[in-house]
Amino acid sequence: MTIKELWHRLGSPRWFYQMMGPWGTGLGVAAALLLITGTLWGLIIAPPDYQQGNSFRIIYVHVPTALVCQSAYIMMGVAGFLFLVWRMKLADMVVKVTVPFGMVMTALGLFTGSVWGAPTWGTWWEWDARTTSMLVLLFLYFGLYALRQAIPRAESAGRACALLALVGVINIPIIKYSVDWWLTLHQPATFTLTEAPSMPAEMWLPLLVNVIGVYCLMGAVVISSLRTEILRRECNTSWVREELMGEPA
């Protein structure tokens, strides 16, 4: 299938619903396996840190959630752009179903960061640059969620949220730079694409497993909530009736 064909196919929620069932399940299973492996490996087998002892182990939850909530927002911005420009129904649904997932992951990232901060920084909350930008990200998710709830017509709500997501994506780098202005207490990023990790392999491998796992989880959650959303929006069509009740159209 060429990219152009795939592009046209994605315009059809029905096609997506029927094709993506196994993908959702597959990614869900992969996420469960990876997250269980990575977490057990990180919590039990990996060696303790020479400075932070065992308290560093929360990194295996903190870093994956903090990474995925930013990716989720960017994905939402891209989907919002697709919806505003091409009016692709599926893109609107992506914006809608990503918000709760991103909100939960941001909250988890903040919570685990706070728990980690208590023993290492000696405080539950510090207005550090990255903590602050995560908090703002959470507020951006709140805004999107509230806007969607406030607009009664689904079509308008979709376009309004898509626009707001897009504005948010343009703002995120500016927010990041502005809060980085204040000197940071946070340790530098654990993973960067350009450099080799500074941790030994037995410590970062389980982290990598968990990061991949949490991205699989995002895929699984987004796909399965998309399929539910498709059923809800298309509930008056004959194909949905056929799909769910086994009646011929």
Added chain:
Amino acid sequence: MRSAIAGQVISQVVREWRTIARAPIDVANPLMFFFLGISLFAIGTGGEREGLAEIGPAVIWVLVLLANLLSLDTLFKRDHADGTLEQLLLLAQPVFVPVLGKVIVHWCFTGVMMTLLTPLSALVMNLTLDQTWILMLTLILGTPSLSLIGAIGAALTVGLRSGGVLLALVVLPLYLPVLIFGVSAAYLAGDGLAVTAQLYWLGAIAVLALTLAPFAVTQALAISVEQT
């Protein structure tokens, strides 16, 4: 062509200006709120002079943000209620023309006014003269961005029942960079340090907002008008 658009923007500004000049209470209310809020902070902290100077720049900036937010509620509301907005969207001229006109006038009556009121609020908050100057400079550079970004939120929420609080939720996180640069410049000035970087940042954000926001506002207005 270019001068034609400039002329349209100017005539739009004149129209908005007249509308507001005939009902000045709409713009006076946020300004009174601004001054009232600052006084409440001063009274609430016991009026102790050193403490006031310490929180002063932050309090003034936050109140600017909030007063701006309150005034945004009326930005498109009346035009939306009587159908003018729909007619504006139907005109042959590009929609960013009336949008830009409205935002410019909004800025004149909020941002500029609050900047002019700043010496008074700086007096209440016990700021030094240097800090007051820098604060005014950051306000005049930062408030255009507030009006422009806020207009996106106002346009998105114009037809909605839950307008006010929703507008705050949508817009305030986007105001954060302006707040940070504005406040940090005032604090640095208080310590006698250079603030050029912050001023450049505020200017850059204003230019970026001026370039992109009118189009987002246009889109948002089209969405809001369509749903009613």
